[in-house]
Amino acid sequence: MSQENVDLLKSGFKAWNAGDMDTVLALYVPEAILRMPDDWPEPGPFVGREAVMRQFEQLRETWAEADAVEAISDFVDSGDRVVVRMIWRGTGHGPVADLEMTSMYTIRKGRIVYDEKFWDHREALEAVGLSE
Amino acid sequence: MSQDNVDIIRSAIASWNAGNMDAVREGLDPNVVATPLQGWPEQGPFVGRDAVMAWYGQVREAWDIDTVEAIRFVEAGDRVLVRVRWHGAGQGPESTMEFTAVYTMRKGGTVYIEFFWDHAEALQALGLSEQDAHVDT
Numbered sequence A: 001m002s003q004e005n006v007d008l009l010k011s012g013f014k015a016w017n018a019g020d021m022d023t024v025l026a027l028y029v030p031e032a033i034l035r036m037p038d039d040w041p042e043p044g045p046f047v048g049r050e051a052v053m054r055q056f057e058q059l060r061e062t063w064a065e066a067d068a069v070e071a072i073s074d075f076v077d078s079g080d081r082v083v084v085r086m087i088w089r090g091t092g093h094g095p096v097a098d099l100e101m102t103s104m105y106t107i108r109k110g111r112i113v114y115d116e117k118f119w120d121h122r123e124a125l126e127a128v129g130l131s132e
Numbered sequence B: 001m002s003q004d005n006v007d008i009i010r011s012a013i014a015s016w017n018a019g020n021m022d023a024v025r026e027g028l029d030p031n032v033v034a035t036p037l038q039g040w041p042e043q044g045p046f047v048g049r050d051a052v053m054a055w056y057g058q059v060r061e062a063w064d065i066d067t068v069e070a071i072r073f074v075e076a077g078d079r080v081l082v083r084v085r086w087h088g089a090g091q092g093p094e095s096t097m098e099f100t101a102v103y104t105m106r107k108g109g110t111v112y113i114e115f116f117w118d119h120a121e122a123l124q125a126l127g128l129s130e131q132d133a134h135v136d137t
Helices: A002-017 A021-026 A049-060 A121-127 B002-018 B021-026 B049-060 B119-125
Strands: A028-035 A066-071 A076-078 A081-092 A094-108 A111-118 B028-035 B065-076 B079-089 B095-106 B109-116 B134-136
Touching: A002 A021, A002 A066, A002 A076, A002 A081, A002 A094, A002 A111, A021 A028, A021 A049, A028 A049, A028 B028, A081 A121, A094 A121, A111 A121, B002 B021, B002 B065, B002 B079, B002 B095, B002 B109, B021 B028, B021 B049, B028 B049, B079 B119, B095 B119, B109 B119
Parallel strands: A028 A111, B028 B109
Antiparallel strands: A066 A081, A076 A081, A081 A094, A094 A111, B065 B079, B065 B134, B079 B095, B095 B109
């Protein structure tokens, strides 16, 4: 099950980078919850798949040309959760942006129910009871 | 940290039973989300401390007196599972319900609460079993 969760997320990253937001949408349960990192401009939480997707779309509009997410750590799975460090690159408005954060996904029955972002990778690992 | 979290939830249950809802409220993160039991009349989710407290107030109004008895705690990273027995009396027949609450904790506050009728289902949802979960009674 854990490897399936990891594979699910890898396919999600791929879909995001291909601009296939319908596939990204389908990864989330209807009642999904998204929490952005501390001090994010829109604090949330975003509750419900449509609210989550609106937040994602809004974020993507920040860059006119392109944005892409890249995993820069292993996908660490623990029970129903997967933690991954990622870098989010965007270009098109102003300077190129490289935003680094850690995502902690809670996955049930093949879909994301809870998606939480952390600035600090160690904090995310500690949340799932692991250390670096 | 996890033991601290268990103590925080234990304390919240004591506050609930004492009718000290201000203390219950203080244990919730301002942006807490609560998802009720499957089939519960109010579907939720309830978003934010005010909404969760309003829901708690509503469910307590069903009885003149109600108490929550923790049967066992399971700690798993930042989450605390509590199997509880909830007794209510005073309006109509007495009621006893048993369910499992899963609290996700951040910096001493609860950010997410899920409820499951079935304890095994809660453990399974979190990818745990009774054997590998640390149980605290």
